Amino acid sequence: MPNYQQGYEDGRSAQRYSAQTSSQFGKGLGTLIAWAFIAGTRIAVEVLVAAPFLILGFVVMAPLDFLGPMLGAVRVTGMVLVAFLAFAGLYWLKGCIVALRHRPGRLWLLPFALCVSVACLLPGWLVRSLVISSFPTAGPLWGWGLGLAFALFAFGRYRFTEHSAPDLMDWSYSRGYRWTNK
Template sequence: MDFLGPMLGAVRLVGMGLVAFLAFAGLYWLKGCIVALRHRPGRLWLLPFSLCVSLACLLPGWLVRSLVVSQFPTVGPLWGWGLGLAFALFAFGRYRFTEHSAPDLMDWSYSRGYRWTNK
C-alpha cells in the first residue's frame, strides 16, 4: 500500500482497515453464494467453497507455518506444518462456510451474495 504514503499515519491505517473490511465483506459475500448454491442440485457450490477455504484457511495456515519455520530454525518441519494445519482447521471451524450464519457486521454482504445467487 505504498500509494498511501511512506509514513504510518492515520490515512494509511484507515486505508489498510478499509481494505481488510472489504476483503472480509467479499469473503462473506462468497459464503452467501455458497449457501444459496448448496440448495440447488449439482456441485457448483464447490467452486466458491474451495476459493473461500483457500483464502481464509489454507493461506493463513501456510503463513503460520512459514512464520514458525523462519522464526524458530531449530524446530523441525513437523512443528511448522502442525501449527499451520491447526490454525487452518481453527479458521475453518470459525467461518462455517456451509452454514446459514454471518456476524452482524457482515450480514449485509452475506445477504447480498445469497440473494444474488438466488436470482
C-alpha cells in the same frame, strides 16, 4: 502482663493481615497476568485469522505514495478499508456458497475452494512460516502440524457451509445469498 498479652495478639493479627494482603495481591496479580496473556493470545489469533485481508490492504495501499507516509493515518485507514471490503467479499461468497448448496449440482465447490484457500490455507501457511522462522530447531513436522491445526481452526471459525454470519458482515452475506437465489 495484660499489655504484653495485648501486644502479642496485636502482633499476631498484624502478621496475619499482612500475609492475607500479600496473598490477595498475589491472586490479583496472577489474575491480571492471566487476563493479559489470554487477551494477547486472542489478539494474536485474530490478527492471524485476518492476516490475508490485512496483507491485501497493505499490498493495495503500499504503492500509493501520494497518500503520505507508510504508517500515516490516511494510508492505514485505506488499508483497514480494503481489508474490511475484502472480508465483506468473503462473506458475500459465503452467502453464494450456502445458496448454491441448496441447488442441484456441485457449482458451490468453486467459491468454496476459493474461500477456503484465502481464509484458511493462507493463514495456515503463514503460521507454518512463522513457526519455521521463529524456531529454526523445530522440525518441519511442527511447522506443518501447527499450520494445519490453525487452518482447521480458521475453517471451523468461518463455517462456510452454514447459514450464519457475524453481525458486522450480515449485510454482505445476505446480499450474496439473495443474489444467488435470483
